[in-house]
Amino acid sequence: MNTETSQSTDKAETVGKLRTELSVAKNLFFGEIVEENLFPYPQMRERDREMLGMMTDAIDRFLGDQAADLVEMDRIGEQPEEFIQALREMGLFGLIIGETHGGLELSNAAYARVLAQTSSHDSSVSLTIGAHSSIGMKGILLFGTEEQQARYLPSLASGETIAAFCLTEAGAGSDAAAVRCKATLQEDGSWLLNGEKIWITNGGIAGLYTVFARTDGPEGKLTAFIVEAGWEGVSHGPHEDKMGIRASSTTTVAFSDVRVPAENVLGEVGKGFKVAMAILNNGRTGLGGGAVGGMKALIKLATAQAKDRKQFDTPIAEFGLVREKIAQMAIDCFAAESTVWMVAHYIDSGCKDYSVEAAISKVFASDAIQRAAHEALQIAAGNGFMKEFPYEKITRDTRILSIFEGTNEILRLYIALSGMKDVGATLSDLKNAVGDIFNNPIKGFGVLSAYAERRFRASTGIGTDRIERELDPRLRAVAEVLERYTVELSKAADLLLRKHGKKITDYQYQQKRIADVTIDLYVGLCVLSRADHLLRSQDPEAEAAVQIAELFSKQARRRMVRNLRGIRHNEDATLDALAGRIIERGKYVWDVI
Numbered sequence: 001m002n003t004e005t006s007q008s009t010d011k012a013e014t015v016g017k018l019r020t021e022l023s024v025a026k027n028l029f030f031g032e033i034v035e036e037n038l039f040p041y042p043q044m045r046e047r048d049r050e051m052l053g054m055m056t057d058a059i060d061r062f063l064g065d066q067a068a069d070l071v072e073m074d075r076i077g078e079q080p081e082e083f084i085q086a087l088r089e090m091g092l093f094g095l096i097i098g099e100t101h102g103g104l105e106l107s108n109a110a111y112a113r114v115l116a117q118t119s120s121h122d123s124s125v126s127l128t129i130g131a132h133s134s135i136g137m138k139g140i141l142l143f144g145t146e147e148q149q150a151r152y153l154p155s156l157a158s159g160e161t162i163a164a165f166c167l168t169e170a171g172a173g174s175d176a177a178a179v180r181c182k183a184t185l186q187e188d189g190s191w192l193l194n195g196e197k198i199w200i201t202n203g204g205i206a207g208l209y210t211v212f213a214r215t216d217g218p219e220g221k222l223t224a225f226i227v228e229a230g231w232e233g234v235s236h237g238p239h240e241d242k243m244g245i246r247a248s249s250t251t252t253v254a255f256s257d258v259r260v261p262a263e264n265v266l267g268e269v270g271k272g273f274k275v276a277m278a279i280l281n282n283g284r285t286g287l288g289g290g291a292v293g294g295m296k297a298l299i300k301l302a303t304a305q306a307k308d309r310k311q312f313d314t315p316i317a318e319f320g321l322v323r324e325k326i327a328q329m330a331i332d333c334f335a336a337e338s339t340v341w342m343v344a345h346y347i348d349s350g351c352k353d354y355s356v357e358a359a360i361s362k363v364f365a366s367d368a369i370q371r372a373a374h375e376a377l378q379i380a381a382g383n384g385f386m387k388e389f390p391y392e393k394i395t396r397d398t399r400i401l402s403i404f405e406g407t408n409e410i411l412r413l414y415i416a417l418s419g420m421k422d423v424g425a426t427l428s429d430l431k432n433a434v435g436d437i438f439n440n441p442i443k444g445f446g447v448l449s450a451y452a453e454r455r456f457r458a459s460t461g462i463g464t465d466r467i468e469r470e471l472d473p474r475l476r477a478v479a480e481v482l483e484r485y486t487v488e489l490s491k492a493a494d495l496l497l498r499k500h501g502k503k504i505t506d507y508q509y510q511q512k513r514i515a516d517v518t519i520d521l522y523v524g525l526c527v528l529s530r531a532d533h534l535l536r537s538q539d540p541e542a543e544a545a546v547q548i549a550e551l552f553s554k555q556a557r558r559r560m561v562r563n564l565r566g567i568r569h570n571e572d573a574t575l576d577a578l579a580g581r582i583i584e585r586g587k588y589v590w591d592v593i
């Protein structure tokens, strides 16, 4: 790869060969592939592998035996206390807490793998465990003082205390900064907390809440607090009656003149938004892992159904339109899995800038499992529609994944704008450099020549970033697609920024195209790396993995061509006008009578 990158490479720390300061996804916007952060495909730590072997078997035994009860929990919309107690006894609340505090100290990669296993049985179970670890108490792990960690982690590890994450309010969903819940500083240094949070996972069973509140006036900044459920003034509403993940507890949580001691501020006062985003970014691989586990279960169900069911005297597994669905489910699952565990590895290796990759893994995995649930139900057809079979529950359960922990729309905008921000900074550096040539010639010419080199590469394709690793010929063809469209992405970002400047934020249709190209490129690179690893390690299934890499890259290329062409030739204005018209009327205005 090229040595010049969007972020300072001199400072780049390394873990093995990993460049922990660099984001692979953001560098794609400069036409550059940070090869060191993609190859070789990361492997699970030996200690995690051993523990996972035992845990996945125990989970299968326990949840396998409970299959009928899990259906009943979905029907009544609740997990009984005895069931939660059994989850505690299996150590499922202490997965990522350090051994010194009584936890299992699994890596993020191993944690995501545990959630994959629980999700292959029931999503509500994953949510109870996941909301506790991924978001509920993650703030204490990431930002807690030693004293806070010593006070809370042991009971969080045993599950005696279950945690929940309280950000969303009636007026603050995607716009998390619009939180109105308020904490007022008291003379003795404590805080008085007032407000109501909605749709809080584990809200009804938690003993500890990570709460985000405004701390300096109505337009002030957010601060994170650790709030105990037992304190005076803390209450929660009844379980919400939901479409899916019905057994998982979702409630409102209200705070009425709750006195929070100064030592329960989490992180710095006024830095709550940063705390919330860090928790959500760090927790996204848990959701991705769950989605992969769910997809594996769907593939098992769909293949069994396709082999068993005969129509026209033929198992439906022999029909092309059924086989196409099964192949696509496998491609999607492999791609999601390769991406989720790559991102988990970044987190475990101390990478500093992985938020775009984490967003990509969440968007791709959550979209993929919804496609898989739709297609598996279609293969089961009438049976799939009946409550007697698991497909309708899985379809209901997976629907939430593109809504919470950042909607997929918001995350797509985030992916596009985060990447373009760095390109925009380079463009304004360029503008400044023209002035600097006279004031500070050395600095000015430095920026100019660096940028000119990039532009030259991008416009000519000469010096296109090439993955230097020696690849199997079939994987080389896959790599060429990714190399070529990485350059095309950088050209498209450059074009949009030159045309719209900061106003690019007003062009969401374009941002979506850029995000989708970035997703295809990053996921494609993860697939390539994994297939390369499987070939090198002579995995018995390596051939199929290479086929998947070839198929993914060809499908991705078609999508990328369409998206990139759409940047120049589109009907965005007409679509927007039509939407405006329909929204204004508030209905579909035509009829045939």
Ligand SMILES: Cc1cc2nc3c(=O)[nH]c(=O)nc-3n(C[C@H](O)[C@H](O)[C@H](O)COP(=O)(O)OP(=O)(O)OC[C@H]3O[C@@H](n4cnc5c(N)ncnc54)[C@H](O)[C@@H]3O)c2cc1C
Pocket (backbone or CB within 6 Å): 131, 164, 165, 166, 167, 168, 172, 173, 174, 175, 198, 199, 200, 201, 202, 242, 250, 400, 403, 404, 405, 406, 407, 408, 409, 410, 413, 508
């Ligand atoms: C079952 C469940 C569990 C949950 N658990 C928790 C929890 O534990 N803790 C917690 O704090 N929250 C939780 N939430 C809340 C969840 O995170 C929010 O629902 C989510 O952030 C979206 O907010 P919203 O539902 O208010 O949608 P809105 O923000 O109102 O969005 C509505 C639609 O508009 C789109 N949209 C919004 N803004 C933009 C924009 N700028 N550009 C383009 N499109 C936009 C969205 O993508 C969406 O399609 C949970 C929600 C559910 C349903």
